[in-house]
Amino acid sequence: MNLQAAPAKAAPSREHLGLRLMGLxxxxxxxxxxxCVLPLVLVLLGVTGAWMANLVALKPVTPLFIALALGAMGWAGYLVLRPAGECGTDACATTRPATRRIFIACAVFVALLLGFPLIAPLFY
Known part of the structure; x- marks a missing residue:
């Protein structure tokens, strides 16, 4: 009978945590x-129905989701873009350039989606 302890899971690297935060x-x-945007996308994809009017029920929690998105992007930006020398350990290796590009693409996407309700009235 082997009573060795199971190996402990390593903490996720800052790159993986940054990617998870970007997804969030x-x-x-x-x-x-x-x-605003989701009904438009659904109609463009061919999904229609009166049920889409129920999506307005999420309007009161929109500021919470906006705060969550901005907080997650801020934290991911801190993890992905900060200099590696700040933490002083070998575990804080520099992130890959691909992760930085993904962060910039996510930041642009988030900015476009959050800014869409501000410019949408110009198209009506």
Whole structure:
């Protein structure tokens, strides 16, 4: 009988945590834009129905999703873009350039979705 302890899981690297935070920011931004952007996207994809009017029910929690998205993007930006010398350990290796590009793409996507309700009245 082997009574060795199971190996402890390593803490996620800052790069993986940054990617998870970016995913959280994108999902919360999509939820924040359910009143405006999501119905438009669904109609463009061919999904229609009167049930889409129920998406307006999420309007009161939109500020919560916006705060969650901005907080997650801020934290991800701190993890992905900060200099590696700040932490002083070998565990804080520099992030890959691909992760930085993904962060910039997510930041642009989040900014476009959060800014859409501000410019949408110009198209009506």
């Amino acid at each position: 920011a994108v999902v919360s931004t999509l939820l924040a834009s359910t009143c």
